Amino acid sequence: MDTNSTPAATIRDLFELRLIDGLPVEVDGKTIRYHVVRLRETGVAHERIAEQQAERVVMLNGAPRLLVSDAEFAFAMTVQHVEAFQCDSVTIPAAAIDRTLVGKLSTHDLGLIEKRIFLITLAAEVRYGNMTQQEFDSYVNGNAPAAVASPQPEGQTPDVGADSHAAESGPALLADFSGVDASRKASRDRG
Incomplete structure (x- = not known):
């Protein structure tokens, strides 16, 4: 996806997603649901933050070890992709968004966000020249390329x-x- 030749509305649409259930937030005793999420591309700093959030100290053979949970890292990276939640004219900015807040989403809405993040990542691959526009369009239309043969697992x-x-x-x-x-x-x- 060449961001220089693509209309601004299309690019904005890629980074803006309407949720089905919305993010429930209690305000003055009422539940407000934020149905729009703005996403962003992430960089190395975001990955480092997500890694630090996924770190856990566990005891292995009587010694403490610092481990990173793959599932926690993936969830923390999803949180790093969220730029804002919006409801009418009210916005929850990235600085106020954490794993607890995103954890209030329905499983369906979280899945929608993860799918959109995947598309944003693929669009970046097109911009960097690692993927053609045709390959991107094929993915978007549900036509994944044929699997590449892998090495034998037995050696x-x-x-x-x-x-x-x-x-x-x-x-x-x-x-x-x-x-x-x-x-x-x-x-x-x-x-």
Whole structure:
């Protein structure tokens, strides 16, 4: 998505999302629901904040360890993407938005936000040249590209498939699966 050639309304629409249930907030004994969320792209600083929020000290084998929960990190990153919640002329700015506030959303609305964040991330990939506009449009229209073949999960598989004639990977990789010292020659070369 080339932001220089795309109309401003389209770009604004990508960053603005209407929620179904809305964010419930108590004001003067009444529940107000913020149905519009403004999103933003995030950077390294946002990722660091999310990582710090996801850190937990746990005891492993009697010693304290600092671990980062993947689920907590993903949720904290979602919170970092939220720029504001809006209801009529009232706005909750990013500085007042935390995980507790976003935790009041319905599961459905949180899912809508996460889907939109995915599109914002893909749009950035188009802007940086890592993805074509056609690939982006294909994703938006629900046509994901074919899966790329992945390596065999069991390790080395000589004489299998189209690459059976190719030499096996280096000794270090073979050592991972065979338990042989990595400095020794590969099994085919031992004779």
